[in-house]
């Protein structure tokens with residue numbers, strides 16, 4: 379890996395903790411919890427990581443998350459990710475967790491949150507990595523279920539800084555969650571949302587106007603709407619872009635067609651993130667490296683992208 383990339387201090391603003399579950403840890407947790415897996419070994423599981431779209435990935439992702447059962451499991455998952463951050467000079471992270479992925483299969487909310495939060499607190503003390511945790515709602519579920527999750531989370535209000543929206547985008551526009559986001563804001567929480575990955579630019583408008591988000595997660599389809607592009611530039615609304623994810627899930631056919639550097643040059647506040655690194659082939663630095671190799675990203679551009687990530691922090 380490039381030394382100059384490693385040397386850049388960076389923040390990661392789009393990372394699903396459940397998506398950082400590496401096959402080796404997945405197998406170790408399955409053994410610890412005596413869970414039988416449908417894959418024979420780590421290699422067979424890696425072989426299953428070929429996706430045609432977001433939904434195919436999500437099906438595997440939810441299956442993998444099933445090995446996470448105890449507070450220690452969530453701690454170990456988060457700790458493994460923080461060690462990657464340290465190795466790559468990610469000095470601040472704002473990860474997502476999806477409580478509904480776990481509470482829907484009978485894992486208590488507090489088991490999930492305590493394991494994750496303890497690792498983040500230890501990471502701050504022992505590794506010097508600061509954080510702001512984001513509670514993300516699954517958009518393929520109902521707004522009613524999101525309200526239930528928010529209510530479960532309120533006794534732990536101080537443990538997280540924002541709510542987000544992820545999972546299957548198409549057919550689940552931000553407008554579906556307008557009321558629960560308003561409730562979260564009334565509790566003093568900040569807001570972000572995935573929009574404009576597979577969904578149209580209209581979903582980005584909705585995230586901004588109806589959910590009042592501070593940042594857009596992905597947002598790469600904004601380039602199809604000139605008026606929206608101008609607004610992103612004028613208001614300096616950050617986009618948390620995930621290049622390797624976009625290729626793996628076929629948002630772009632080829633990294634050489636990715637629009638992140640074109641957006642950067644136009645003055646959009648784009649950042650580089652890994653999304654679900656265990657599934658998409660790399661952490662933050664591998665994403666930067668892919669932009670260097672496929673798009674000729676210069677060191678100066680990398681420095682601006684890293685600076686954007688530090689400026690786009692919620693906390």
Ligand SMILES: [Zn+2]
Pocket residue numbers: 392394544572595653654
């Ligand atoms: Zn994501």
